[in-house]
Amino acid sequence: MDKEKIRNLVDLAIQENSELFLIDLQFLPENKIYVEIDGDSGVSLNECIRVSRGIESNLDREEEDFSLEVTTPDVAQPIKVNRQFIKNIDRTLAIRLKNDTKLEGILKKVNSNSIELEWKTREPKPVGKGKITVVKTTTVSFEDIAEAKVKIIF
Structure with a gap:
């Protein structure tokens, strides 16, 4: 062949x-x-x-x-090529880094060598009792990603 x-x-x-x-x-x-x-x-x-x-x-x-x-790609399979990240902007990703750290968040940006994730978390108030919801972001380099999957949310 x-x-x-x-x-x-x-x-x-x-x-x-x-x-x-x-x-x-x-x-x-x-x-x-x-x-x-x-x-x-x-x-x-x-x-x-x-x-x-x-x-x-x-x-x-x-x-x-x-x-x-x-x-076409199976939705349960990991993202294989960087161009797939672009098509999944504003979707929730579950990412495992090469150091086994796990991240989950909404894909907000993609550039030539990294992605930006955003998620909400509850943290103690700076003053007083109780918690507040805080929006966090992080930038992840493609070379640090071991596996990334689009999380299916029903």
Whole structure:
């Protein structure tokens, strides 16, 4: 199987829609091709079909048999590429850092090397008894993130 040709076909199919981006491309045993794509505002079933057809129509099953799976990210899976952070601004993330610290907050900003999280917490009043709600923020470098997942809230 010509992996470079398939990579080029995947790139060409994705480039037809500037909102799409590649998450993962794997060549699995028994000539299975696994393509995972995402989009800045999601991916429709029609887009998955279009990408699949764009790849498959340029490969010859007579030459070599294969199976092709074009899919979108599972909501329970961690974020794999930085561009996914941008599409999840204003959503709650659960993050585990490389030092095993856990953070949870609303993704507010994304730049080229970090993200900003915001969350509310209850703290003792500076004067008197009781607690007040305080909004906190922190900046987290991409290189410090071991895993980040979008938290599903019902």
